[in-house]
Amino acid sequence: MKTTKTIQDDILRLKRENDICILAHAYESQDIWEIADYVGDSYGLSLKASKADQKTILLCGVRFMAETVKILSPQKSVLLSHPSAGCPMAQQMTVEQLNDLKKSYPDYTVAAYINTTSELKTACDVCVTSASAVKIIRSLENSDILFIPDCNLGAWVSKQIPEKNIQLVKGGCPVHTRISAQETEQIRRLHPNAMLLVHPECLPEVTIQADYVGSTTGIMDYVKNSSENEFIIGTENSIVQHLQFACPDKHFYALSKNCICSDMKLTTLMDVYRCVHGTGGEEIHLSDDVMSKARRCIDTMLKY
Ligand code: 13P
Ligand code: SF4
Numbered sequence: 001m002k003t004t005k006t007i008q009d010d011i012l013r014l015k016r017e018n019d020i021c022i023l024a025h026a027y028e029s030q031d032i033w034e035i036a037d038y039v040g041d042s043y044g045l046s047l048k049a050s051k052a053d054q055k056t057i058l059l060c061g062v063r064f065m066a067e068t069v070k071i072l073s074p075q076k077s078v079l080l081s082h083p084s085a086g087c088p089m090a091q092q093m094t095v096e097q098l099n100d101l102k103k104s105y106p107d108y109t110v111a112a113y114i115n116t117t118s119e120l121k122t123a124c125d126v127c128v129t130s131a132s133a134v135k136i137i138r139s140l141e142n143s144d145i146l147f148i149p150d151c152n153l154g155a156w157v158s159k160q161i162p163e164k165n166i167q168l169v170k171g172g173c174p175v176h177t178r179i180s181a182q183e184t185e186q187i188r189r190l191h192p193n194a195m196l197l198v199h200p201e202c203l204p205e206v207t208i209q210a211d212y213v214g215s216t217t218g219i220m221d222y223v224k225n226s227s228e229n230e231f232i233i234g235t236e237n238s239i240v241q242h243l244q245f246a247c248p249d250k251h252f253y254a255l256s257k258n259c260i261c262s263d264m265k266l267t268t269l270m271d272v273y274r275c276v277h278g279t280g281g282e283e284i285h286l287s288d289d290v291m292s293k294a295r296r297c298i299d300t301m302l303k304y
Contacts, residue, residue: 004031007273011035014276021054022272023069025061026216027236027264030245032060032272041217042068042114043129049073050302058275060267062087067118070284071295079281081267088263089115092149092171098123101146105167108146111137112297113153115173118286122293124148126300130200131215134160136304152177156200156207173201178258179234181205187232191253197222198234198255206234206255223247236261 012035015022023045024036033039038048042065049057049069056077059066064087066080098120102110112124113133121127128136130153137145138161145164147154149171158166176199184206188196197219198210207213212222216235223231223243233240234255243252274280286294 004269007269008035011269011273011276015058018056018276018278019054020056020058020276021048021052022058022060022276023048023052024059025065025264026220026242027238027261028060028267029238029265029269030241031269032267033242035269035272036060041129041131041215043131043215044217045069046072046114046129046298046302052076058272058281060272061085062090062263064090064115064117066284067286067294068114068298070286071118071121071291071298074291078284079275080284081271081275081281083282085263085266087115089113089149089171089173090117090120093120093169095119095123098148101148101169105144105146107142108144108167109140109142110146110148111140112148113150114298114301116149118290118294120148121297122290124297126304127297128157128301129215131218132301132304133157133200136301137161137164137166139304140164150201152203152207153200155204156213159204175236175259175261176201176234177203179203179206179256181209183256184209184234187253187255191230191232194230194232194251194253195226195228196232196234196255199236202234210234220246223250223252235259236264238264 022036024032024039050072058079060081062085070078110124111126114129143164145166151168152172154168195211197212230251232253232255237254240252240254
């Protein structure tokens with residue numbers, strides 16, 4: 001029988017022999033973190049994808065992330081570690097719905113959260129991630145912004161940039177929006193000395209209670225640089241375990257036991273093993289037209 005360690009050793013050997021770069025989103029499990037070339041938030045993954053030297057990139061995360069990698073590296077083979085891993089938020093709006101909506105906001109700049117399909121990005125002006133949204137939207141010349149599809153991230157961005165007129169639509173992350181204001185108040189009472197760190201995909205009544213709001217990497221960096229000792233973590237619960245490994249002397253509490261992304265949980269170490277063996281995953285194929293149009297929107301984000 002194989003052990004975690006022997007599978008990891010095989011993966012490390014095979015990815016070197018087969019010239020594969022493994023990129024993992026921070027919500028993936030610890031055994032995957034340990035064999036990845038880079039782990040980070042959506043923004044960090046996009047940057048790494050645009051600079052990786054290897055001829056194949058294996059993305060451990062969800063489909064829109066693998067599509068972003070393919071758009072940034074069209075000449076490379078890009079594999080999604082688990083073909084069924086998608087982000088439900090990315091399916092919340094079609095190009096037809098967006099084109100209809102744009103008729104009501106003709107002079108607005110359309111800013112798309114990166115958690116969207118590549119088809120939808122073809123109809124948008126600029127892409128943002130949770131880590132880059134405030135900076136990018138503040139830098140845009142136009143003060144009228146149509147922000148899709150996450151109204152919670154959009155509301156938080158809008159609060160940071162009151163000088164912009166940000167139009168929101170109904171949409172968001174079904175995982176982060178499970179966290180209620182009431183359970184946030186309860187856990188604060190239970191751990192009165194803990195700092196509350198949350199992802200901007202949470203509801204406004206949750207983010208308003210937080211000491212810090214940021215991307216997955218932002219939350220992890222905040223903890224590492226903080227002199228505080230206790231933290232309540234309001235994002236996917238894998239981050240609690242990763243922080244325990246990174247900062248064993250600090251204490252972490254999950255804000256909600258329901259904050260688990262079943263799509264991010266689909267990828268296992270054995271999926272990664274099969275991918276580096278050449279027998280697993282799904283190679284991402286996008287049409288040249290979709291890639292070139294969606295790339296404009298991603299390039300604008302990277303430019304800013
Ligand atoms: P990050 O940009 O923080 O990685 O967020 C991506 C995501 O899907 C969070 O749910
Ligand atoms: Fe999508 Fe939410 Fe899962 Fe992130 S946590 S991948 S936004 S469903």
